[in-house]
Amino acid sequence: MNDDVQRLPISVTVNGDxxxxxxxxxxxxxxxxxxxxxxxxxxxxxxxxxxxxxxxILDGRTVDACLVLAVEADGTSLTTIEGLASEGRLxxxxxxxxxxxxxxxxFCIPGQVVSAHALLQDNPHPTRADVDExxxxxxxxxxxxxxxxxxxxxxxxxSGR
Amino acid sequence: MNDRVGGSPRRVGGYGxxxxxxxxxxxxxAPDALHVKLVTLDCARARIVSxxxxxxxxxxxxxxxxxxxxxxxxxxxxxxxxxxxxxxAVGETRYHGEPVAAVAAxxxxxxxxxxxxxxxxxxxxxxxxxxxAALVDGAPLVQGPEVRPGDPLATTNVLREHRVxxxxxEALEADKADLVIENVYDFPMVTQFAIEPHAFMAxxxxxxxxxxxxxxxxxxxxxxxxxxxxxxxxxxxVLSPDPGGAFGGKQHxxxxxxxxxxxxxxxxxxxxxxxxxxxxxxxxxxxxxxRVRTGFHSDGTFVFQDIxxxxxxxxxxxxxxxxxxxxxxxxxxxxxxxxxxxxxRSVLSHTTPSTAFRGFGAPxxxxxxxxxxxxGAVALGIDPLELRLRNxxxxxDPFIPFDTPxxxxxEQAARRAAELIGWGTPLMPGRGRGIAFGxxxxxxxxxxxxxxxxxxxxxVVVYAGTSDMGQGARTVLAQIAADELGAPLEWVTVVMGxxxxxxxxxxxxxxxxxxxxxxxxxxxxxxxxxxLQSMAARLYGxxxxxxxxxxxxxxxxxxxxxxxxxxxxxxxRLGGELIGIGEMRKEADPEHPLGGSAAFFEFNCTAIEAxxxxxxxDIAVIRHVTVSDVGKALNPLQVRMQDDGAAxxxxxxxxxxxxxxxxxxxxxxxxxxxxxxxxxxxxxxxLVSDMIExxxxxxxxxxxxxSEGALIPVAAxxxxxxxxxxxxxxxxxxxxxxxxxxxxxDRP
Numbered sequence: 001m002n003d004d005v006q007r008l009p010i011s012v013t014v015n016g017d018x019x020x021x022x023x024x025x026x027x028x029x030x031x032x033x034x035x036x037x038x039x040x041x042x043x044x045x046x047x048x049x050x051x052x053x054x055x056x057i058l059d060g061r062t063v064d065a066c067l068v069l070a071v072e073a074d075g076t077s078l079t080t081i082e083g084l085a086s087e088g089r090l091x092x093x094x095x096x097x098x099x100x101x102x103x104x105x106x107f108c109i110p111g112q113v114v115s116a117h118a119l120l121q122d123n124p125h126p127t128r129a130d131v132d133e134x135x136x137x138x139x140x141x142x143x144x145x146x147x148x149x150x151x152x153x154x155x156x157x158x159s160g161r
Numbered sequence: 162m163n164d165r166v167g168g169s170p171r172r173v174g175g176y177g178x179x180x181x182x183x184x185x186x187x188x189x190x191a192p193d194a195l196h197v198k199l200v201t202l203d204c205a206r207a208r209i210v211s212x213x214x215x216x217x218x219x220x221x222x223x224x225x226x227x228x229x230x231x232x233x234x235x236x237x238x239x240x241x242x243x244x245x246x247x248x249x250a251v252g253e254t255r256y257h258g259e260p261v262a263a264v265a266a267x268x269x270x271x272x273x274x275x276x277x278x279x280x281x282x283x284x285x286x287x288x289x290x291x292x293x294a295a296l297v298d299g300a301p302l303v304q305g306p307e308v309r310p311g312d313p314l315a316t317t318n319v320l321r322e323h324r325v326x327x328x329x330x331e332a333l334e335a336d337k338a339d340l341v342i343e344n345v346y347d348f349p350m351v352t353q354f355a356i357e358p359h360a361f362m363a364x365x366x367x368x369x370x371x372x373x374x375x376x377x378x379x380x381x382x383x384x385x386x387x388x389x390x391x392x393x394x395x396x397x398x399v400l401s402p403d404p405g406g407a408f409g410g411k412q413h414x415x416x417x418x419x420x421x422x423x424x425x426x427x428x429x430x431x432x433x434x435x436x437x438x439x440x441x442x443x444x445x446x447x448x449x450x451x452r453v454r455t456g457f458h459s460d461g462t463f464v465f466q467d468i469x470x471x472x473x474x475x476x477x478x479x480x481x482x483x484x485x486x487x488x489x490x491x492x493x494x495x496x497x498x499x500x501x502x503x504x505x506r507s508v509l510s511h512t513t514p515s516t517a518f519r520g521f522g523a524p525x526x527x528x529x530x531x532x533x534x535x536x537g538a539v540a541l542g543i544d545p546l547e548l549r550l551r552n553x554x555x556x557x558d559p560f561i562p563f564d565t566p567x568x569x570x571x572e573q574a575a576r577r578a579a580e581l582i583g584w585g586t587p588l589m590p591g592r593g594r595g596i597a598f599g600x601x602x603x604x605x606x607x608x609x610x611x612x613x614x615x616x617x618x619x620x621v622v623v624y625a626g627t628s629d630m631g632q633g634a635r636t637v638l639a640q641i642a643a644d645e646l647g648a649p650l651e652w653v654t655v656v657m658g659x660x661x662x663x664x665x666x667x668x669x670x671x672x673x674x675x676x677x678x679x680x681x682x683x684x685x686x687x688x689x690x691x692x693l694q695s696m697a698a699r700l701y702g703x704x705x706x707x708x709x710x711x712x713x714x715x716x717x718x719x720x721x722x723x724x725x726x727x728x729x730x731x732x733x734r735l736g737g738e739l740i741g742i743g744e745m746r747k748e749a750d751p752e753h754p755l756g757g758s759a760a761f762f763e764f765n766c767t768a769i770e771a772x773x774x775x776x777x778x779d780i781a782v783i784r785h786v787t788v789s790d791v792g793k794a795l796n797p798l799q800v801r802m803q804d805d806g807a808a809x810x811x812x813x814x815x816x817x818x819x820x821x822x823x824x825x826x827x828x829x830x831x832x833x834x835x836x837x838x839x840x841x842x843x844x845x846x847x848l849v850s851d852m853i854e855x856x857x858x859x860x861x862x863x864x865x866x867x868s869e870g871a872l873i874p875v876a877a878x879x880x881x882x883x884x885x886x887x888x889x890x891x892x893x894x895x896x897x898x899x900x901x902x903x904x905x906x907d908r909p
Binding site: 005024026034035038041042044048084085090097098109133135136138141143146147148 | 171172174176177178179180182183184185187188190270354355356358403404405406408436437630631632799801805807808809832833834838840844
């Protein structure tokens with residue numbers, strides 16, 4: 001369909017696997033993750049970079065996948081929510097989200113977990129203020145922020161100083 | 162035993178939620194599905210002259226454009242209270258975003274391009290978007306008399322009037338009171354803003370249809386579709402994966418009838434995933450203007466409450482009129498009020514149809530009445546907590562004369578909140594404290610079936626039609642089954658969200674599921690326990706009456722036998738399973754103004770300490786205390802999560818959220834950039850949640866419904882804290898910095 005749509009090849013490393021594909025030039029990274037790569041863990045909500053439900057880590061930086069064109073991701077390395085658990089084992093952070101009640105409806109959680117993962121990589125021992133700032137771009141309408149912060153702080157504590 | 166009732170195990174279904182594996186409707190793979198895009202106009206109200214789909218249908222990949230011309234005449238209409246909403250707008254649009262046509266195409270891109278090319282010739286008409294405009298003489302009628310036959314109010318925009326009251330009419334006269342306080346309060350339009358936008362999919366299924374939806378009430382949707390499509394219920398299968406937040410906004414059918422019709426026309430699956438902007442245009446909470454006259458004795462006790470609340474609902478009723486009736490009904494609050502008069506009106510307008518939203522009409526009236534009580538306390542020089550306690554209904558008081566009597570020791574929650582906020586202790590300069598009580602009627606009717614299967618190895622499958630939209634019903638129901646049948650929690654599976662498999666449940670709303678579905682599951686487990694009792698009697702050769710089965714254990718004389726031991730031996734060589742059926746009813750009462758008494762009340766006390774920046778008008782919530790009377794917390798962590806969430810959502814409409822409409826009836830702050838909800842940076846410095854547990858509720862183990870109560874009194878408590886800090890009283894929400902700053906500037 002839409003044969004007049006221009007497509008370009010890109011090569012991108014997603015959760016450690018190199019993926020080569022052709023993408024429509026106007027499609028966002030989120031479109032490609034969800035529709036072309038069937039990685040639906042990154043969620044679609046506001047599409048203007050405000051809600052954080054599509055947060056992924058691109059070359060070490062968190063970005064809203066809805067604000068990145070897929071062609072801009074050419075040659076980069078991505079981590080999505082699907083890349084955090086290994087062989088069915090939750091990462092300590094994911095486990096902490098469950099242990100401390102950081103999850104209700106769950107729709108924002110992939111974005112929250114990815115943001116928190118990046119935060120802890122940059123700053124292994126954040127203060128509560130650091131945590132609040134670190135997830136400020138991730139809306140949770142269930143209002144689970146206290147528990148999410150608790151999960152992140154406990155994960156940092158458990159990883160030792 | 163963290164798995165059991167009263168423990169806080171990991172959420173059942175949590176694994177998928179932290180790994181991204183959880184499949185929400187929009188995540189379901191359907192490679193052969195057509196994509197649907199709605200066609201809408203750039204104004205609220207317009208007369209549709211013609212719809213030309215020629216150019217749109219030339220776009221490669223477009224299968225068809227659905228217009229009313231392709232739908233039966235008269236166009237099918239639906240709605241939970243009044244069948245007033247057409248599948249597509251016919252003749253006239255009534256709110257900004259109402260679809261006039263819909264494109265089905267092979268790709269999202271093609272559908273979006275084509276939707277822009279559908280040429281709709283229309284004449285924009287004046288829209289009513291405020292209460293004043295809707296109620297003025299000669300206002301354009303949102304719904305013409307032809308759609309409201311036999312309705313005496315049909316020549317006005319008032320859809321219904323709800324009146325409730327008690328005491329003698331003269332008791333409301335001003336000279337009966339030592340002090341009368343009368344004020345008008347405004348509550349804004351706000352939106353649910355579930356992070357998951359509504360999504361729908363439909364596919365022909367043999368001689369029937371299957372519809373996927375983010376719906377809270379799959380069985381209700383099934384009935385709507387069955388009627389519109391002329392199919393028996395058995396041929397309409399509704400699949401409703403756990404919604405990604407709902408808050409009331411996903412209770413009732415929205416675009417499912419359209420999507421179902423399109424799937425039948427296409428002969429293949431079609432899917433429609435709304436944008437967040439379209440979601441804003443689809444659901445919201447009713448705004449309200451509330452006039453309150455409160456009569457006080459000089460000792461602070463109430464003489465009367467006289468409440469007139471106009472709720473601005475939208476263009477179609479959805480469930481909004483029920484919201485108005487039920488939300489205003491306990492409007493006098495949890496108090497002994499000798500005389501009361503409540504008039505609540507649902508007023509139609511050319512705006513997004515308002516619908517259920519956490520609190521169901523109670524937050525609006527509570528904001529006004531609790532604020533007016535605060536004003537009375539100030540005028541009388543009585544401590545606002547003390548004044549409330551003097552009036553608070555005690556257990557058993559028929560505080561709403563023809564309803565369920567007060568069903569808790571509510572003073573305990575109030576005193577706990579006061580203690581946690583440090584009520585009466587010295588404050589830092591620039592700070593103030595406020596306190597407010599909230600009450601909400603639980604469900605007035607209900608019917609929840611469930612099936613529980615105890616499998617041959619002692620594992621359990623529970624079938625329950627509740628929707629787990631984040632409140633954690635799946636976990637609580639699993640805990641009940643695990644506890645009663647002696648299975649580890651990870652051996653319990655809860656099946657929800659499939660009308661072809663799961664027995665009927667009326668709905669997931671009004672904080673009912675722990676009480677109604679919880680009891681249903683408990684009854685199903687008890688049925689299995691009775692079978693185990695017979696089995697054990699046979700195995701041990703004793704009288705059945707000497708055997709007790711409870712909380713996972715079979716007691717035979719002095720022996721305590723685990724349930725699986727009895728089960729395996731009792732089932733014998735063929736194996737098999739034990740099946741229990743649960744049924745829990747809350748019967749209607751046709752004499753009751755609401756059609757039934759409250760199954761329980763949700764009581765909450767919220768206390769706030771706040772600091773106001775006099776230069777900017779910014780309110781900093783220093784400490785937010787919320788205490789709910791929950792009967793028994795089956796899962797204390799989940800109770801806290803729900804109360805925290807309700808508190809934060811309450812801060813949203815208190816401090817920042819509101820729709821802004823323009824004269825053409827368009828929402829100007831459509832979407833996440835211009836409509837702000839609380840983020841992690843907007844939290845109280847300290848959020849303290851606590852609960853009262855007296856095991857005095859009608860649910861399993863003495864539980865009550867909860868999760869809405871903690872939202873209800875937030876606005877009044879914050880405004881009272883602002884008043885305490887600054888002396889300034891604001892009667893319009895939200896308490897934006899601009900509004901607070903202006904009030905500080907203008908104070909006498």
